[in-house]
Amino acid sequence: NQKVVLITGCSSGIGLSLAVRIANDEKKRFMVYATMRNTAKAEALKEAAGQTLGQTLEIKQLDVCDENSIRACVDSLPMGKIDILISNAGVGMIGPVECQTIEEMKSVMDTNFFGLVRLLKVVLPDMKRRKSGHIVVISSIMGIQGILFNDIYAASKFAVEGFCESLAVQAMRFNLNISLIEPGPVITEFERKVYEEGMKIDLSKVDKVTADMFTNTCLKNYDQMFKSFGQTPEDIAEHAFKMITMENPPFRHKTNGLYTPMTTLKYADPNGDLPIESFYKMIFQHDKVFKASLTILKLLRWRSRKSITLDKEKTAS
Numbered sequence: 001n002q003k004v005v006l007i008t009g010c011s012s013g014i015g016l017s018l019a020v021r022i023a024n025d026e027k028k029r030f031m032v033y034a035t036m037r038n039t040a041k042a043e044a045l046k047e048a049a050g051q052t053l054g055q056t057l058e059i060k061q062l063d064v065c066d067e068n069s070i071r072a073c074v075d076s077l078p079m080g081k082i083d084i085l086i087s088n089a090g091v092g093m094i095g096p097v098e099c100q101t102i103e104e105m106k107s108v109m110d111t112n113f114f115g116l117v118r119l120l121k122v123v124l125p126d127m128k129r130r131k132s133g134h135i136v137v138i139s140s141i142m143g144i145q146g147i148l149f150n151d152i153y154a155a156s157k158f159a160v161e162g163f164c165e166s167l168a169v170q171a172m173r174f175n176l177n178i179s180l181i182e183p184g185p186v187i188t189e190f191e192r193k194v195y196e197e198g199m200k201i202d203l204s205k206v207d208k209v210t211a212d213m214f215t216n217t218c219l220k221n222y223d224q225m226f227k228s229f230g231q232t233p234e235d236i237a238e239h240a241f242k243m244i245t246m247e248n249p250p251f252r253h254k255t256n257g258l259y260t261p262m263t264t265l266k267y268a269d270p271n272g273d274l275p276i277e278s279f280y281k282m283i284f285q286h287d288k289v290f291k292a293s294l295t296i297l298k299l300l301r302w303r304s305r306k307s308i309t310l311d312k313e314k315t316a317s
């Protein structure tokens with residue numbers, strides 16, 4: 001009586017770790033379909049999956065930007081049934097909007113937002129019919145709080161959050177659960193890809209103040225930010241594992257306690273000025289304070305890595 005789990009974007013990072021973590025469940029409660037756009041890139045997953053491959057883990061092709069590929073993948077599952085869908089595939093993007101084309105922006109929205117919508121259009125009808133299912137979405141802390149020069153990425157994750165929040169009420173009527181997992185920085189391929197793309201941006205298309213701001217705040221601190229605040233994909237997988245084994249999973253879950261002060265600012269001021277002004281001061285006026293807080297947060301880092309408790313509910317046995 002295994003639960004069927006389908007995960008997207010499993011060739012690397014969080015998706016890969018998730019697939020391996022769930023397939024290694026001691027009680028073998030799950031059959032994991034680890035999907036990826038290009039199955040030629042399955043080597044890392046195969047290696048990490050070890051003996052679970054062909055037992056509790058199977059690899060399948062699925063491109064979240066291609067409706068036919070989603071349909072074909074779901075149709076290939078026993079009775080087309082999915083108990084737990086984990087929408088993980090996603091891409092990042094940094095830089096001044098003046099330097100980004102609408103096509104590039106659409107591509108981020110197409111993967112991060114419409115990718116989820118496409119999945120749900122295929123998966124929801126059967127879950128509704130069976131009145132059973134859990135949809136877990138890897139969102140981001142940027143799904144609730146915008147960050148400098150992450151305009152389009154944050155917009156794509158805000159879209160995900162608004163979509164899920166609206167859908168969650170309908171889902172309740174069908175006894176379905178929707179959960180958003182909101183990590184801060186996670187040390188994966190994502191970081192490298194986003195940084196490399198950021199470095200390639202032609203900053204001559206934008207005024208000097210913006211170009212300097214991007215270079216000196218965003219690019220310069222990018223690596224340091226991941227090193228200071230970053231969690232591992234295994235950390236995130238552990239959070240998600242807890243989420244899918246809970247009796248009553250929460251709608252939202254942040255994986256990194258270091259971001260709690262930031263999101264608290266957002267909810268503390270109904271006018272919305274507090275987080276924006278705080279970020280401004282932190283970045284442009286109190287550089288020393290900012291650097292000191294980075295050091296303190298670094299010292300606290302070990303704590304966040306350990307805190308994987310989801311406190312709403314105890315986990316199901």
Ligand code: NAD
Binds near residue numbers: 009036089190
């Ligand atoms: P990653 O780049 O290692 O993994 C993303 C995966 O999605 C890749 O395997 C990629 O091939 C896949 N993908 C991209 N387009 C796809 C498509 N059209 N169809 C199927 N798969 C596709 O990065 P990651 O950090 O593991 O990212 C996973 C998720 O976590 C993303 O949704 C990302 O937005 C989110 N996230 C990442 C971070 C971070 O800092 N790394 C932080 C918060 C949230």
